[in-house]
Amino acid sequence: MKSKRILIIDDERSLLETLEMFLTEKGYAVQCALSAKEGLVQSSIFNPHVIILDIRLPDMNGLDVLQELIQNGKKNIIIITAFHDMDITIKAVKLGAFDYIPKPIDVEELERVI
Amino acid sequence: MDLRETLEKYHRRIVDEWIHRLHTEVSDRYCARPLDELFLTVSKANEANYAILIQNDFSKINDHIRWITNLRLQGGFSLSEVQNAYELYRTVLLPILPNELDEKNLLDTLNRMNYCLFYTITRFSNYFQSLHEKHIREYAQNLESEVEKRTKELIESESKYRILIEEINDGYFVIQNGIIVFANQAFCNMHGFTPKEIIGKPYIELIAPESLKKVTNVYEKVARGENTEDVLTYFRRHKSSVPLPTENKIKSIRYQGEYAVAGICRDITERIETERRIRESERLAHIGKLTTSLAHEIRNPLSSVKMNSQIILKNLKFRGNDKRRMEIIVNEISRLERILDEMLDFAKPIKLNLEPVSLNYAIDSCLEILEAKIREKKITVKKFYGKGLPSTLADRERLEQAIINILLNAIEVLSEGGQIEISTNLWRMENQVIKVEISDDGPGISLDDLPYVFDPFFSNKKKGTGLGLSNVKKVIEAHGGKVAALLRNPHGTQISLILPVREVK
Numbered sequence: 001m002k003s004k005r006i007l008i009i010d011d012e013r014s015l016l017e018t019l020e021m022f023l024t025e026k027g028y029a030v031q032c033a034l035s036a037k038e039g040l041v042q043s044s045i046f047n048p049h050v051i052i053l054d055i056r057l058p059d060m061n062g063l064d065v066l067q068e069l070i071q072n073g074k075k076n077i078i079i080i081t082a083f084h085d086m087d088i089t090i091k092a093v094k095l096g097a098f099d100y101i102p103k104p105i106d107v108e109e110l111e112r113v114i
Numbered sequence: 115m116d117l118r119e120t121l122e123k124y125h126r127r128i129v130d131e132w133i134h135r136l137h138t139e140v141s142d143r144y145c146a147r148p149l150d151e152l153f154l155t156v157s158k159a160n161e162a163n164y165a166i167l168i169q170n171d172f173s174k175i176n177d178h179i180r181w182i183t184n185l186r187l188q189g190g191f192s193l194s195e196v197q198n199a200y201e202l203y204r205t206v207l208l209p210i211l212p213n214e215l216d217e218k219n220l221l222d223t224l225n226r227m228n229y230c231l232f233y234t235i236t237r238f239s240n241y242f243q244s245l246h247e248k249h250i251r252e253y254a255q256n257l258e259s260e261v262e263k264r265t266k267e268l269i270e271s272e273s274k275y276r277i278l279i280e281e282i283n284d285g286y287f288v289i290q291n292g293i294i295v296f297a298n299q300a301f302c303n304m305h306g307f308t309p310k311e312i313i314g315k316p317y318i319e320l321i322a323p324e325s326l327k328k329v330t331n332v333y334e335k336v337a338r339g340e341n342t343e344d345v346l347t348y349f350r351r352h353k354s355s356v357p358l359p360t361e362n363k364i365k366s367i368r369y370q371g372e373y374a375v376a377g378i379c380r381d382i383t384e385r386i387e388t389e390r391r392i393r394e395s396e397r398l399a400h401i402g403k404l405t406t407s408l409a410h411e412i413r414n415p416l417s418s419v420k421m422n423s424q425i426i427l428k429n430l431k432f433r434g435n436d437k438r439r440m441e442i443i444v445n446e447i448s449r450l451e452r453i454l455d456e457m458l459d460f461a462k463p464i465k466l467n468l469e470p471v472s473l474n475y476a477i478d479s480c481l482e483i484l485e486a487k488i489r490e491k492k493i494t495v496k497k498f499y500g501k502g503l504p505s506t507l508a509d510r511e512r513l514e515q516a517i518i519n520i521l522l523n524a525i526e527v528l529s530e531g532g533q534i535e536i537s538t539n540l541w542r543m544e545n546q547v548i549k550v551e552i553s554d555d556g557p558g559i560s561l562d563d564l565p566y567v568f569d570p571f572f573s574n575k576k577k578g579t580g581l582g583l584s585n586v587k588k589v590i591e592a593h594g595g596k597v598a599a600l601l602r603n604p605h606g607t608q609i610s611l612i613l614p615v616r617e618v619k
Contacts, residue, residue, distance in 0.1 A: 014442050021435040 005029045006114070007048035009039030009065070010080065011057055015105075019052065022107055028114075036060035043069060050076045050114055053097075055088055063091055070096045078113055080105065117223050118168050120214040125160070131206045132156045140202070141195045155182060163203055166230045167223070175230075179238045183245055193242050200234050203227075285379040288369050289317045289333075295369065304360070304381055306353030322349035322357035329362075336366050336375055350379070359386045401570060402461040409457045416454070420447040460570055460581045464592040466509040470618040473538050473548055474499045476510060480517045484525065492530050498537035503548060507616040508593055516586040520552045520609045523582060527556035527607070546615040547595075553608040558601050567599045583609075 006028045010016045016032050023030045031046045033039035036057045043051060051074055055062035062079070069077055079100045081089045089100050099113050115123070133152045136144050144152070158181075162174035186196050204227060211220055279286045285301030287294055297312045305312065305320050312320075321329050325348035332346050346364070349357035364377035427440040481488070481495060488495060524534050535553045540546060559567060566572045568587040573580030586609070587597045595613040602608050 014446055018439065018442060021438065025435065 003027050003029045004050065004114075005031065005046060005048040006050045006052065007031045007033065007039065007042055007046055008052045009033045009036065009042075009057070010052070010054040011035060012054070019105075019110075022110075023114075026111065036062075036065045039065065040068060040072075043074060044072065048074075050078065052078050052080060052110075054080045055092060056082065063088065063095065066092055066095050066097060078110075115214045116219060117215065120210065121164055121168070123214075124210050128203075128206050128210070129153070129156055129160050132160065132202050135202050135205065136199055140198050141191075143189065143191055143195060144199065147189075155185070159200065159203065163230055163234075166233070167226050172233065175234055176237070179234065179241055183238065183242045187242070187245055187249060193239060193246075196238065196242065197235050200231065200238065204231055286376070287379070288367070288374050288376045290369060290372060290374040292316055292318065294320075295374065301379065304352075304358075304379065305350060320351055322351045324357065325349045333364070333375060336364055337373075339366065347382070359383055398570065405457045405570075406461040409454045409461070413451070413454050416447060416450055420444065420451070423447065456581045456585075460585055460588070464509075464512070464588060466592055467511065468507045468616075469510055470505040471508040471510045471513060472505050473503055473513075473550060473613070476514050477517055477536055477538070477550070480514050480521060483518065484521055487522075487525050488534075491525060491528060491532065493525060493528055494531075494533045496533065496535045498535065500537075500539040500548075503538060503540050504546070504615055505618050506548065506613065507618060508613070509589075512589045513593070516589040516611075517550075517552070519582040519586050523609075524552065524554035524556065524607070528554055529556075532556060540615075541612075548613045548615055550611040550613070551608055552610075553602055553606055555602065555606040558605045558607050559599065561601070564599060564601065568597060586611075 006023055008016055008019050008023075008030065010019075010032075011034050013034065016034065020030045020032055031042055031048065033042045036059050039051075039053070039057075051069060053062065053066060053069070055066070057065065066077060066079065076098045077096070079089070079092050079097045080103060081092070081100050082103050089102075092100065101110055101113065121128070133149065133156050136152055136156065137147070137149065138145065158174075158178050162178045165171040165174045182196065207227065211223060215223055279298045282298070283300050285304045286296075286298040287301045288296035294312055294315050294317055297309060299309065302309050302312050307315075317333075318326060318330065329346065329348050335341075344363065346362040348360055348362065350360040352358055359382045360379055361382045362377055362379040364375050367374055367376045369376070423440060423443045427437070427444060432440065477497075477499075521534070528534070533555050535551070537549075537551045539549045541549050563572075568583050569580070570584040571580040572584070583597075583599075590597050590611050590613065593613055595611060597612075598610050600608040600610065
């Protein structure tokens, strides 16, 4: 079976590494990006089935990144949000995010969503 | 008996009865005079009448009339009262004469007496009236000069108040039927209008929309004569439409004969700003306390998590990624601890450990500590150190920490090949101060954020606690100094520190 490709865009290195290890062990092909710009580039090269996107990134507004990904035909975008960012979460879902996972991330919930 | 003998014989009786009648029959005013005085005036009048009747001498009655007129005018007597007093002579004398004089003598005497009284009363009337008129004229003249004097006083006091009203910094105004009919210069300045523009303006045009309801309510109450709260706080509307905080005290008055409202208004922008700052510092003190207790609460469980994780990492053999996972756990706990330390540091009151510090030397030692980071990003550091900077008493460790915080921010925002400039200068203001400026040519700070960069927990960095610059401010202010953040042209940030020089003795 050809494994599903997942792209994770998050600037928090430790979280990125943790998610990468977890999803790789679960059998997914995982690619990581530490910034929005890198993520956008990776998404077109890697063509992932699922994108996990941290909505707060240092170099670009997360909603803009989300919009750009959707415009590029990406589906199944799961956003990671902080507990207090309900406004942004709602906007993201309206823009077409597939689902959202609040921080701190529960790995079981993440797997279920994927 | 002839007339002379009769008058001499009855002299005593005539005077006594004349006095008695004068004291009891003529008027309240005569009644109120002392008998001694009446004895004197009546005796003299009797003497004068005798001189006319017997010696045909009018000089004594002329003297008496002059004397009595002045006396009675001063006493406020009327013309007729005094005339009646003279007339009493006839009343007293008439019953006596027929008994003592023969018919021929009597007729002659009556004629003489009538002439005598006619002369007296006519002369007295003329004299009394001319004197009275003179008194009235003098009184009128006095009145005129009194009015003139009062008017002058009034003008002086009016101009005194006008000067007062024009010179005070508080706005003074009068409104009639909702229209401004008077305003002083301060009131005009406060609203940005000239006096010409403001007179005749409806008052509501000078109130910001958000305060309109509140202000009109109070004015309606005053118009109804009700008591209102002493001071009204509202937003006035400046010519530029900017709402400005204002305090206002109004009172209902009469202005040019009609009902009006007069008020004094004062700009309270500064006071509100001070109050805001006090609230802000109270809020910060509160945050400080909260932070301390929160940090302590988190630190304790965290240290046991860290300890146990370290033991597991040491003792267990791991499969696959698990060892890496444990390392991440331990690293992240250390990161949390660093954040907590920073938070505790922020909340702790500063105790300075003073020693002589050379600023230039301190900055150099900070640069040494950060050398690796600076080299990694290929950052150029340009130093413009002032020469002959005196050593100052300061807490070296904290000062260096503050400088490191500033430098770390600069290094972080700079991309590769960026530049940091550090200058130190001795300034002689009231006292000597050392000014340190640390600038970078990074992206800078947005104008909106600039006022807040020294606030605790304010951060644009994803991993920042927002305590770095607030600690800098705390340390520098603990040294009696000041901090400021500026934007650089075309881009970049400059943090400047001003430290008073405390001489080393």
